[in-house]
Amino acid sequence: MDIQLFNTSFDDIIRLNLSEGPHTNIFEPKFEARRQIAQLRETLVNVYRGEKSLLAMQQMCRCLAFTASNMIDVEEEEEALPFLRQAYTLVGHCIREELLDSIGDVEPTSMDTINTETKAGNVSPQAENQFACSVEYMQVLNALGYYYSLSSGENAKAVLELAERVYTAWDHWFREQSPTFALEDLTITEDGKLVLPETADTQHRQQQLRRFEMEDAFITTLFFLAQVSGALGQPMARCCHLTVYRQLLMRKEFSPVTWAESTFQLASYYAQMNAFGKAYHCLLAGQRIMPTEDPAFHKEKTIGKVALAFGHFYVSVLAHYGALFSRHSNKGERAIVAADQPTAKALETETYWVDFPDVAPATPWPPVLNFEQARDTFKEGIKWLQEAATVYPFEEQCTTYMDIQRTISQLYAALSHFETDRRRSIAIVQRQIALTEGLPSQLSFNAYPTDYRQLLLDLGMLHNDLIELRKQQRRQPFENETPLKDGAYNKLVQRTFQYFHQFCETWRDPRTSVLPDILPEEDRVAFFSALIHLAQTQLHFYAPCPNGRVR
Template structure:
């Protein structure tokens, strides 16, 4: 069949297949498209019978891949794989520039044999004949294997897709060497609907442009499937690499994609680069996501998620440099080998630039302000009544902002004020939330509030023990009252496990809750020891209360086995329960000698 006529029909069928069907039968366009593609294939077969050619065989192959892929999408797995394996047979012959005698009853190549092949059989010797068909067949197989439930099939998907990637890279090198006037994808004129703008290409250059366009379009699908496979394998770095290149090629090819999904993926990619502490690249991805994200009918899933992502970016950066300041920053900056595959997104946004370190309070405050602006924008979309958990998460992020800023502050009164702001951000929620609806969230909030009060208490104690000019340390009574408040959050945390029938905490609790529950008991005991007393007898009695608390933690650990992570803390509880009575005896002697 005439190539132009075939492509016109083929593209129209693909467009039909991608349309959304009526609510009563959403798959209707796919079934209609399949019927039309089967009719197109039959026309090409008839033309092949009259005049066999590589062109006609490649057209049949392309039809088989579409039909097979279409069947996989409509859950006709066996039939779909059979069509794809027939297409694989066609590529075996086409790659050798050989013609099949019969293009109607094509034998499906066995899947087991396909999986034994670890290298592309399209070669420079045959001028990479059938290379685009080779790519399409392997992409379809990758899609099939990656959607199987069996874990082994993920590895099969990875194998066939890597073979496709090898084929593209080998072809790309050969293409550069063989055609001095070769073109790159960025030079290809592509219409807004994602099809090649043939009218603007000279007839002499058209064949080369077609090959480049079809290869890069197919390769974009390879990258997309590999990103999904590596995500399923929890190989974050590789998944991010292939996600980045998928997004890049989708823009170059103007392939049909959801702008919201593209932008959301760019925001997730930004989080990966932030985790590698390459904030310049992370910001570039953020700006790309912001650029592409649709602005019409803005909601929490569009501009809301953009604002939240920007806020998290600045929070991550401030938190990292706070850890640098405390000499406890994690290692593992952006891996050097990743630099080789970085590409700037072809958008009207600034290229990535290294961002300066945050070293002074003024630097930190500017970063804090930027993050706070974005978080408050996000709160406009994630309102409490409609997006309860997300709204609270953003408030917790703002609380973390203050925690990071504290590392750059030296004035203890201002540090206390920032801790108070952290508390004020989330303190209302545990009482406001329905525990039966949000048990995990309520517990997390109570535990975090206990921790915030502990940190504030440490500053109060520092002021009391080593007061600085202008400070007004709290009295013993006020510090002890504040200790009561801190303990109150941990007690409320523990009380959430009380059984309604008995109003008592069971002897054993679920395994996932044991470590935080145990740590809450330990914090209650440690806080008890932070009280201030002028009378040795009162201090003596307080130590008795602390011993009881440590023994309670030890008893809990005995009846609720935990992982090795808790071993050191359990041992500490035992040591405290042993050492505190010795301290009591010393106090007893002091008390009686004084009397």
């Protein structure tokens, strides 16, 4: 079948398959796409009957692999299996350049044979025949990986890793050809269509098309591989990063908001491994793509998510260097720098890292070594988090608002590691308390029991920290410090006691006023921890004589 005619028909079917159906039947476009691909297969059978060709066999491979994936999408895995087995048989003949008598009734390969051959990699395109059928082979392997992912993650991972090896071998070979093109050299429209230069000769156009088709197959491989690795509890950052990178360049199933959210998730992952330069690069890429000025999107879906992502990033930076400062500041700044070594996971990212386009390249993040630098980092973080709080007001998004206040509290806590002045340390804790102290009275326990309890526990712990600082101040006051008097100090202890007491009381039955004999298993650690804090808090009360502490 004519290449351009087939590609146009096939691409239209793919776009139809990806479109959203009506709420009455969301799968309607997929069933229509299946009907159309069946017609296209029938056309190929007739074309092949008139003139046998490897081209028609390759085109049939694509149709069979698509049909199988389409059926898996609508939970018809068993119906998809015969098409998968036929596609595998046919692609093997294509690779070996063996013309069949007919492509309408291909003998399906058994699953045992497919498992054996894919694990061994026996059937695979080679450089000797210019990697013929690489696109079709990867599409078949992707469909197989999709099928296996529903029942056997290990089998799916093995098949998809084979597809990646095929791409890697092909890519190495293709870069040595003339002319050759990288993905970055292609011109792709916003709706994901390849634009071929009209003035280029046939060979240039064919090479660009081949690169585009291989990248299109490979992005599917990476996407499935990331999902399978995640389900198996294995690292998936490499696959996610390369998927997101290619998704941006190819505009494949591209949504600006979803894409930006993916980069924010990557940023969070890199920040966890202290690769802050890479995390910040991902944040900038997501910020650039996020349609913050588009009135079609609500602020909480765009501006709010950008602000939260940056806010959490600065909390991670300050917390990391705050911990290092606490441990090594007495040895000087050089000791902090020496202790700030990249983790094994961070070093591993160098093997696959690529910078996102139109954003400054990722560079090492400057270390935070003193209070002045920590204060600058704090200011950046608080700016973003306060912006997020305006997007998610308590009246409309109470749980998100409370999470933001807790995050701001964490930012203050991270800053306190760098603080050597006890008065300012006390002021920091007081500021943390002020962030959430008024929230429990505005929140319904029946509607938000988990959040209500967490607020009480957080406030109790913060008051505990304040008690420790005030006790130190009372024992050894510095110049210009004014320690709390006995009455004010005991009021602070009493307030701390009340928060832990309120926390425990939330398990009391409101009708009988009785605590249950047996708490739910998931509540026991928190409840008994609070009881311990209750007991410890009572020891902080000041009394002129020991008997006065008994209450």
